[in-house]
């Protein structure tokens with residue numbers, strides 16, 4: 761698969777840093793108390809001001825997940841091991857079109873929130889097999905290998921680290937992600 765040049769990577773980081781200041785915001789370093797679900801442990805349903813949408817409120821758990829997801833997308837964009845799968849997204853961003861980035865951020869956040877026990881969001885995106893089947897989702901450039909999946913998991917850990925997600929919570933999220941490997945890897 762063709763590797764991407766550094767230009768779209770710089771573009772996505774520059775534009776997204778301007779539009780999504782929360783991505784660089786650090787969460788509290790205090791470990792979050794364990795709740796009844798993983799989503800509770802990640803912040804739960806307590807409403808807080810949404811740092812990227814003036815005047816809007818957002819569940820603390822969703823905000824924490826979104827911060828990790830957005831950081832992870834930036835890490836992936838710069839990761840030549842797997843950024844070649846994201847050519848559609850990165851070429852849009854290079855042209856200043858962030859609609860695909862916003863949709864992916866929302867979809868991934870809602871998916872992970874639901875998988876961790878959030879009750880107030882409904883994931884309406886593609887199922888995990890179809891989302892990663894290039895014959896169904898033309899935004900997926902080529903099927904992912906198991907090595908690609910490993911790179912994705914390591915980028916997720918880097919994204920989590922940028923937001924100071926406690927190791928025990930990262931491990932719990934990683935278990936959910938691992939359970940999806942056979943749906944994402946289709947070769």
Ligand code: HEM
Nearest residue numbers: 842845849868871885886891899900904908909912937940
């Ligand atoms: C368990 C791990 C993963 C999860 C939970 C996940 C989740 C998702 C979700 C929710 C979407 C959006 C679907 C939609 O738009 O309806 C998506 C899209 C996508 N995923 Fe994954 N994914 C995972 C692993 C991977 C891996 C390993 C790769 C390749 C290295 C990959 C590449 C993509 C691409 C290229 C898209 C389309 C992005 C776009 O909209 O431009 N994903 N994924």
